[in-house]
Amino acid sequence: MAKYLLLKHYRGAPKAVNDVPMDQWEPDEVTAHIQYMRDFATRLEGTGEYVDGQALSPEGTFVRYDGEGRPPVTDGPFAETKDLIAGWMIIDVETYDRALELAAELSAAPGAGGKPIHEWLEVRPFYGVTATATE
Amino acid sequence: MNDALLRDLVPAVIGVLVRRGADFAAAEDAVQDALLEAVRVWPEDPPRDAKGWLITVAWRKFLDATRAQTSRRRREEADALHEAVAPSPPSSFDDTLQLYFLCAHPSLTPATAVALTLRAVGGLTTRQIAEAYLVPEATMAQRISRAKRTVSGVRFDQPGDVGTVLRVLYLVFNEGYSGDVDLAAEAIRLTRLLFALAPEPEVAGLLALMLLHHARRPARVVGGRLVPLAAQDRSLWETRMIAEGVEILQAALARDRLGEFQAQAAIAALHADARTAEETDWGQIVEWYDELVGITGSPVARLNRAVAVGEVGGGRAGLLALRGVDASLPRYAAVVGYLREKEGDLVGALEAYGEAVRVAGNLLEREHLLREVARVGGRVRG
Numbered sequence: 001m002a003k004y005l006l007l008k009h010y011r012g013a014p015k016a017v018n019d020v021p022m023d024q025w026e027p028d029e030v031t032a033h034i035q036y037m038r039d040f041a042t043r044l045e046g047t048g049e050y051v052d053g054q055a056l057s058p059e060g061t062f063v064r065y066d067g068e069g070r071p072p073v074t075d076g077p078f079a080e081t082k083d084l085i086a087g088w089m090i091i092d093v094e095t096y097d098r099a100l101e102l103a104a105e106l107s108a109a110p111g112a113g114g115k116p117i118h119e120w121l122e123v124r125p126f127y128g129v130t131a132t133a134t135e
Numbered sequence: 136m137n138d139a140l141l142r143d144l145v146p147a148v149i150g151v152l153v154r155r156g157a158d159f160a161a162a163e164d165a166v167q168d169a170l171l172e173a174v175r176v177w178p179e180d181p182p183r184d185a186k187g188w189l190i191t192v193a194w195r196k197f198l199d200a201t202r203a204q205t206s207r208r209r210r211e212e213a214d215a216l217h218e219a220v221a222p223s224p225p226s227s228f229d230d231t232l233q234l235y236f237l238c239a240h241p242s243l244t245p246a247t248a249v250a251l252t253l254r255a256v257g258g259l260t261t262r263q264i265a266e267a268y269l270v271p272e273a274t275m276a277q278r279i280s281r282a283k284r285t286v287s288g289v290r291f292d293q294p295g296d297v298g299t300v301l302r303v304l305y306l307v308f309n310e311g312y313s314g315d316v317d318l319a320a321e322a323i324r325l326t327r328l329l330f331a332l333a334p335e336p337e338v339a340g341l342l343a344l345m346l347l348h349h350a351r352r353p354a355r356v357v358g359g360r361l362v363p364l365a366a367q368d369r370s371l372w373e374t375r376m377i378a379e380g381v382e383i384l385q386a387a388l389a390r391d392r393l394g395e396f397q398a399q400a401a402i403a404a405l406h407a408d409a410r411t412a413e414e415t416d417w418g419q420i421v422e423w424y425d426e427l428v429g430i431t432g433s434p435v436a437r438l439n440r441a442v443a444v445g446e447v448g449g450g451r452a453g454l455l456a457l458r459g460v461d462a463s464l465p466r467y468a469a470v471v472g473y474l475r476e477k478e479g480d481l482v483g484a485l486e487a488y489g490e491a492v493r494v495a496g497n498l499l500e501r502e503h504l505l506r507e508v509a510r511v512g513g514r515v516r517g
Contacts, residue, residue, distance in 0.1 A: 024516075025509045027506040029509070057494075058493055
């Protein structure tokens with residue numbers, strides 16, 4: 001088994017096919033979308049492939065160390081930031097192809113008009129932590 | 136004996152061990168060990184006196200743990216401990232109350248006070264608490280042992296402040312439920328125990344507030360969707376719980392020592408009284424918010440008051456009541472959106488709801504607000 005991170009972006013991913021912003025959907029379409037995401041996670045729990053998932057607020061801040069005894073320096077949020085993560089899901093699957101298959105399924109979540117969004121999701125493999133014995 | 140009844144005994148048993156001379160941290164560990172043994176042994180061989188059994192076993196666990204230390208210290212401490220056994224029956228009521236005070240001690244941060252209360256007063260295992268707060272078990276174990284170290288120097292017979300205990304229990308209640316432990320129900324159980332030990336009006340107020348809120352829970356989230364109060368199916372409210380909450384509240388209010396929890400419970404009771412949203416007595420609710428603002432000066436109370444003012448006098452009146460309220464409060468933007476829509480300013484409402492989605496503090500709220508954006512957006516487009 002191998003773990004993959006599925007990343008959903010507020011900004012920074014290529015443009016989706018059904019790219020109508022959410023504030024122009026019908027309320028029922030919003031509900032259907034949320035339900036699809038929830039059902040997806042439940043189904044993956046059922047197949048033993050779900051690890052974890054969280055949604056993130058878009059309100060982020062950049063922080064850095066500013067030297068001994070000084071408070072942290074903060075900056076942002078930056079309107080022009082190219083990349084903004086909306087949420088993530090970790091899956092544990094047999095193959096890379098399975099990870100792609102599941103990401104594609106998630107990308108088919110319904111949007112405006114009840115049609116799939118075809119949203120671009122990012123799939124990132126985890127580094128393994130177990131040292132492989134090689135002789 | 137069910138799990139909650141067993142856990143009802145935990146604080147009293149810890150109290151007995153502490154009276155006999157065990158330090159709090161060791162007593163707490165010993166009682167947790169005894170609970171594990173109870174779960175293992177009782178199904179086959181239930182004791183006649185559950186509490187007596189727990190005291191005996193926990194005391195033995197405590198002595199075992201103490202003996203397991205270095206051999207020199209072992210002999211000295213065991214002797215001292217045997218001498219420390221109190222012959223007279225302890226006053227378990229006072230002991231339990233002291234335990235509440237200790238676990239909510241002002242030297243603890245709110246999160247550690249919550250964790251320690253759930254374990255030492257609530258008798259939950261570290262794993263259950265960790266699952267409820269969605270953190271790894273090792274993290275929660277550290278949080279609890281740090282909390283125990285922090286209060287280790289506090290003398291057990293110092294009087295505490297019931298107010299700090301109430302705030303901790305209210306935090307537990309508001310965490311709601313995730314994992315297999317229902318923290319809201321657990322908070323109600325612990326507040327009931329506290330009310331039996333310290334029957335003060337504000338303890339009653341908090342208990343009533345919890346019951347009145349908990350009674351609405353079946354209608355609040357339906358099919359994973361947050362349903363706002365006005366849209367809830369009131370036939371799903373648990374009427375017996377409401378009746379109990381109202382009764383406890385009325386008895387407390389009659390004692391004429393008003394506090395913030397009684398005022399909040401009074402507002403909840405007025406909502407519970409209305410058979411439909413339209414029948415809500417918003418005029419009285421505004422008056423109770425005035426009391427609440429007077430008592431606490433809380434900006435959140437002022438924000439909620441503005442909604443009630445809007446229900447009485449219209450959107451514009453509500454927006455005027457928002458003047459001077461801190462705009463960075465959670466839900467501020469959602470309140471502005473609601474009041475603007477009420478006033479007929481749909482474009483302004485849409486803008487405010489959009490902002491509310493961006494700053495939403497939890498997922499259910501965010502999803503609800505997304506639907507509001509879609510709904511108001513539809514009205515704007517006609």
